[in-house]
Amino acid sequence: MSVPRYWREIKYRYRLIGELCTECGAIIFPRRRLCPHCGCRELEECKLSETGTVLSWTVIQHPPKGYEKYAPYVVALIKLDDGAQILSQVVDVEPEEMRVGLRVEATFRRVREDGSSGIIEYGYKFRPIIEEP
Amino acid sequence: MRPVYIAGVALTPIGEHWELSLRDLACEAALKALEKAEVERIDALYVANMGAAPLQSQLHLGALMADALGLYGLPAMRVEAAQASGGVAVHEANLAVASGLYDSVLVVGVEKMSDALPLEVRSALAMAEDQEYTAYTGVTDVGLCALLHRLYMERYEAKPEEVAALAAISHEHAVGCPHAQYPFRVSVEKILSSPMEADPIHMLECSGIGDGAAALVLTADRGDVEIAASTVAVDHFFLTERSDPLILEAVRTASKRAYERAGISPRDIDLVELHDSTTIIGILSLEDLGFVEKGFGARYVSEGNVRRDGELPVNTFGGLKARGNPVGATGVYQVAEIALQLLGEAGRCQVEDAEVGVAENLGGVASTASITILRRH
Ligand SMILES: [Zn+2]
Numbered sequence: 001m002s003v004p005r006y007w008r009e010i011k012y013r014y015r016l017i018g019e020l021c022t023e024c025g026a027i028i029f030p031r032r033r034l035c036p037h038c039g040c041r042e043l044e045e046c047k048l049s050e051t052g053t054v055l056s057w058t059v060i061q062h063p064p065k066g067y068e069k070y071a072p073y074v075v076a077l078i079k080l081d082d083g084a085q086i087l088s089q090v091v092d093v094e095p096e097e098m099r100v101g102l103r104v105e106a107t108f109r110r111v112r113e114d115g116s117s118g119i120i121e122y123g124y125k126f127r128p129i130i131e132e133p
Numbered sequence: 134m135r136p137v138y139i140a141g142v143a144l145t146p147i148g149e150h151w152e153l154s155l156r157d158l159a160c161e162a163a164l165k166a167l168e169k170a171e172v173e174r175i176d177a178l179y180v181a182n183m184g185a186a187p188l189q190s191q192l193h194l195g196a197l198m199a200d201a202l203g204l205y206g207l208p209a210m211r212v213e214a215a216q217a218s219g220g221v222a223v224h225e226a227n228l229a230v231a232s233g234l235y236d237s238v239l240v241v242g243v244e245k246m247s248d249a250l251p252l253e254v255r256s257a258l259a260m261a262e263d264q265e266y267t268a269y270t271g272v273t274d275v276g277l278c279a280l281l282h283r284l285y286m287e288r289y290e291a292k293p294e295e296v297a298a299l300a301a302i303s304h305e306h307a308v309g310c311p312h313a314q315y316p317f318r319v320s321v322e323k324i325l326s327s328p329m330e331a332d333p334i335h336m337l338e339c340s341g342i343g344d345g346a347a348a349l350v351l352t353a354d355r356g357d358v359e360i361a362a363s364t365v366a367v368d369h370f371f372l373t374e375r376s377d378p379l380i381l382e383a384v385r386t387a388s389k390r391a392y393e394r395a396g397i398s399p400r401d402i403d404l405v406e407l408h409d410s411t412t413i414i415g416i417l418s419l420e421d422l423g424f425v426e427k428g429f430g431a432r433y434v435s436e437g438n439v440r441r442d443g444e445l446p447v448n449t450f451g452g453l454k455a456r457g458n459p460v461g462a463t464g465v466y467q468v469a470e471i472a473l474q475l476l477g478e479a480g481r482c483q484v485e486d487a488e489v490g491v492a493e494n495l496g497g498v499a500s501t502a503s504i505t506i507l508r509r510h
Binding site for chain 1: 251252253255256259263264265266267268269270271272273276279280281283284287328329330331332333334369371372373374378
């Protein structure tokens with residue numbers, strides 16, 4: 001991925017910034033020009049919840065290019081506490097420990113290494129929340 | 134709009150054709166279809182393809198294939214809608230003839246996947262999804278299906294063997310099919326003991342990688358098989374934005390519109406070619422095409438209803454799973470297969486007395502759905 005293409009998304013990926021629809025109240029991620037639910041174009045930037053619950057998950061055994069050294073890895077569909085849904089890798093977890101309903105929190109990680117452009121990309125991944133005793 | 138008929142059908146065997154190029158494959162199918170069609174002239178060429186840009190570094194397939202076929206001067210274009218490229222190309226071609234603009238057109242679906250490494254093919258297939266936020270997570274197309282597969286099993290208490298039954302039945306149907314890539318039986322036990330591709334999806338629940346080409350000539354001249362309806366619909370591109378990820382809304386919308394246009398209901402359909410890129414997508418499709426209630430698809434399949442001699446013959450040549458899935462060409466294969474069935478030219482795969490058949494072709498996780506209904510005259 002080219003440097004500008006990576007740079008464009010930094011704010012949103014590094015800080016989990018989405019948008020709030022001023023019409024229907026939906027929280028939208030990733031950002032876009034209009035609300036996919038009601039068509040409203042008045043959207044306000046908002047910070048997404050950094051905690052959520054796993055709705056479904058899988059383990060990628062055979063990755064695409066750029067992800068080889070991370071495989072196998074867990075990818076989950078997560079419902080954030082503010083109601084938005086996000087797709088993300090879940091790290092610091094063994095596949096055997098994964099379950100629907102697992103509580104997770106956002107963490108900042110290395111995501112991909114692009115051999116052609118030479119950039120190392122960072123962004124969000126999620127990890128299990130460790131409950132305090 | 135005037136009626137459109139299928140005049141000529143041809144398909145190459147699907148497999149690893151080391152000796153054949155993208156161009157060779159397309160020509161093999163196209164020339165055979167033209168020979169059979171006996172039309173005076175071809176007014177336009179539609180080339181369905183998904184992966185030639187990333188896999189062969191080849192674009193401009195319209196002019197390239199027209200040249201290879203000696204068709205100079207006509208309008209020629211590539212149609213791309215990921216794995217739904219074939220179905221969407223048929224849709225465009227059908228529109229052109231139905232509108233009266235063209236009298237006879239050629240559709241060629243072609244894909245050449247075996248030249249590339251599996252890693253490159255996975256990246257090419259992941260191009261069907263948003264690169265910035267979906268492919269970015271490292272998820273594969275099978276991985277996205279796996280999220281649905283787990284949700285489905287949890288919500289509807291479906292058993293792994295009920296879902297896997299679709300792959301076993303598809304393999305059963307491919308036996309004796311001359312163009313199928315995997316024409317042999319595979320038991321449910323063997324499917325479920327194959328390694329995980331993306332938990333809970335086993336490797337033998339996924340379609341493979343293959344080369345192939347299929348071609349159709351569509352014409353306004355009266356023929357034996359009519360395109361009763363051809364529709365396309367899209368859904369929210371991001372799974373995360375769908376109100377229920379287990380509903381393939383694009384399939385519901387496109388099929389409802391197609392049934393209306395053809396003046397039929399799902400009960401009138403004699404056979405189905407499903408987009409079973411993974412077993413779960415095939416199961417969800419059966420439900421959203423209106424054949425079985427949501428949540429009951431896996432049970433319906435495992436009870437054997439979708440066998441060739443069952444209540445609703447599905448994937449009568451093996452489907453994506455066993456016939457093969459040369460992605461951009463797949464939708465054209467499906468329509469060609471329905472036509473062969475209605476013409477009584479399906480050989481050992483023949484379904485008796487079929488009059489109406491439907492082909493369902495999907496791009497991404499059903500972000501695009503194409504539905505084609507054919508009827509025998
Ligand atoms: Zn809204």
